[in-house]
Amino acid sequence: MTNYNSEQLNLFTQPIAVPVEMSCTVERAAKLVERSTSSIYQIEKGKPYLRKVPTGTWQVHSTGKNDRPIRVDVYFIYDPKKR
Numbered sequence: 870m871t872n873y874n875s876e877q878l879n880l881f882t883q884p885i886a887v888p889v890e891m892s893c894t895v896e897r898a899a900k901l902v903e904r905s906t907s908s909i910y911q912i913e914k915g916k917p918y919l920r921k922v923p924t925g926t927w928q929v930h931s932t933g934k935n936d937r938p939i940r941v942d943v944y945f946i947y948d949p950k951k952r
Contacts, residue, residue: 884947884949885948886946887944889901891943894938894941895910895939898941901943902920902927902929903920925948926946927943927944928943929941
C-alpha cells in the first residue's frame with residue numbers, strides 16, 4: 870500500500886514559483902524587484918535574472934525579442950525550507 874501522506878508533505882516543502890506579472894515591461898519589472906532597468910536589460914538569453922531577498926527570490930525571465938519592446942515575466946519564488 871502506498872503512503873500518500875508522506876508524498877503530500879513533500880509537496881509543501883518544495884519551492885513555489887508564484888507568477889507576479891507576465892509579459893510586463895522592463896521598467897515595471899525593475900520596480901517590482903527594486904533594481905535598475907539596466908540590470909534587467911542584461912538578462913542573458915535562456916538565463917533568468919535572480920535577486921535574493923529575505924523572504925525568497927525574485928526571478929525575471931525574458932520572453933524574447935521581437936518588433937515590440939522587450940517583455941519579461943516576473944516570478945517570486947518562496948522556499949519553505951529556508952524560513
